[in-house]
Amino acid sequence: MVEYRIDRRSGVATYVQIVQQTKQALRLGLLEPGDKLPTAREVVEATAINPNTVLKAYRELEREGLVEARRGLGTFVRKSLSTAPADSPLRADLDAWAARAREAGLEREDVAALFTSVLDAHFADFKGDA
């Protein structure tokens, strides 16, 4: 089971927060295929958010094929989210890049800004969304 934490000041839409936190739980292995997501009632009793928001988030997760709603039973995880393992070549590339950035005299925030702008350029569709 996963517990959602809603940050009302984050500026991120509440349903997006639920989508993101579910994905994060999938990436971290806190949720595995077959696991049941909390019911809308359980989520709203704990968080005092609107039940339609929870259902909207679950529909979005369903649309992405990550969960499925089983009538009268609840919403269940269908597949986990693979993530690049810690020792993947991608990580090694990024590691080397970060080292070069530091040698070039960039501060942590400069690197973060650069990284975010490259991310935005390559993943424009997902900008600001889940």
Add this chain to the structure above:
Amino acid sequence: MTDTAIEAAGLGRRFGRRRAPALDGCAFRLPMGRVCALTGPNGAGKSTLLALAAGLLRPTEGTVTVLGTTPAAARERLAYVAQNKPLYPQLTIAGTLRLGRDLNPRRWDARTAERIVEEGDLDPGTKIRALSGGQRTRVALALALGKRPELLLLDEPMADLDPLARHQLTATLMADAADHGTTVVMSSHVVAELEGSCDHLLLLGSGRVRLAGPLDELLAAHTLVTGRAGDALDPHTVVESRTTGRQLTALVRPAGPLGDGLHGDRPSLEEVVLAHLRAPDAPPLLLDAREAAV
């Protein structure tokens, strides 16, 4: 059956001929199952609108339809909690809930009402007059939810609750909405209090509807723009704009892609509402026209 909880057409209410109307030409539609935030500055007409929908006031112009019928005919299926939470001071909490049961013999849900009282650590033997403002609110909500209403009209329900009670009671309201599909209308002038629990918005100003519709669609229709002073904002509809030094900040309803040099951000509910309150002449935006049946 109807899919509309409240529909107002040309709805107006005057108190005395010389005074400006409290409500004037209000038209909106609230679908069933929504949790609607009713907001606006003091004197905007929020309480008048709720009292009209509850059937406690009669309109002086136009009509309001509630649960497909007149407010009077829907009386049994709706619950209304007024701002001053009127209860009988000499009754005990248990006596108040018994009264609720006797007045609503076919609908009364004793478990729900008792649970709300228990959550607040209230002794059912306590007289209403001995309760604090927040405790009275809790009992008033227990009475309202015990009625198992299809439509719940709450006038400033959270105003005198401490943060824990506010969270608990909002959660109780939301759980009720999840279980029974109850339509809820909550008024408040503290917008931040409503964000998160509401999915529909009605913003009143000077007795008129200024914003109405599903919350996320209203938010999506607005963009918070920053640019350099002197940048052109047309063809977008400008709600509010100001310049600070060389910087231009504006809330607009975009009519296409933003112009060059303009940066757009998604506004929060509070930013959208505040901008409209600061700009009382901004055009209204009503997105609550009949939605296609799903």
